[in-house]
Amino acid sequence: MKLKSLLSAGAVVGASLMFTSLQPLSVKAQEFTASHLEAARQLVIETKALESFDDILPLLAEQTRTLFIQSDPARTQEVVDVSTEVALKLASKRTELNNMVYEVWARRFTEEELIQLADFYRSPIGQKLAKNGPTVTALAIGAARQWQDKISTEMVALVREELDKRAAE
Template sequence: MFSTRNVSRAAILALAVSLAAPVGAQEITQSHLDAALDALRASPASRSYDNLLPAVAEQVKSQLILMRPDLHTQISETVDEVVLTLVPRRNDLDNDLARVWAKGFTEDELVTIATFYSSPAGQKFNQIGPTVISDAFKVAEGWANRVREELVEKTQEALKAKGVEF
């Protein structure tokens, strides 16, 4: 069966593969990395990592509280304090992601991507794109279900014409 979750996973995998595809064996220059950072920060992809550090903090809280449940309040408060000192490390993530983008796109392509996402159409895409994509997946799922039902019906009719009963 066609599920939105499977389609989403397939779309994410396709995006990951496309981003990982090399543009050639060229050296990545600083201007290429800068263009990648601009494109990354302008695109909705960057925001998908915004909850990563809070999620890691929650995992650490859970891990430490399992070890010392009697200190749950102190652990929670301390993790919240310490995680704030790690916020600047987001730049490390952005730089690593920019390298991935720079490997997948030429500098000119990255400039085009950043320009698009900074344009009114790109900003609208950032705002409503996830809803449009979700709605499109629902339409595709509905279509697949209708076609599946039709295929079953027509196959059963064809088999019946060949003397096979269901």
């Protein structure tokens, strides 16, 4: 189950990064002051926004292992060893993702706004939001899905009832 949720998360992250890279060059080429990017970095740290990306590299390593093991099961241990070594080498590239995230925030907020937001997230209520935000969001999405399923069933029943009524007339 965890692999399935990681795959979904990986797909969302990949789509988000692809969308970011497809933005117009004029936006992408925007230059930020060091202090603006530092304000974005501070906010990202305070919001714990990078934590959701921590599973990307392990997930990619697992997917790569699976691919190679399926191709040549006799080399399973070798594939595990090599894919782990490569994943550890690639870990240093994580700063590229972090910098991309800082720029995403810097594009959407002024330096002053980023500072104000970081100050908020340093407050007790901001820390509580950073800690509980992902759980609350997941629960809200779950509630929306549950409501959608209920309404869908109700809609089908009501449409069927109305169509049957009209057919009888």
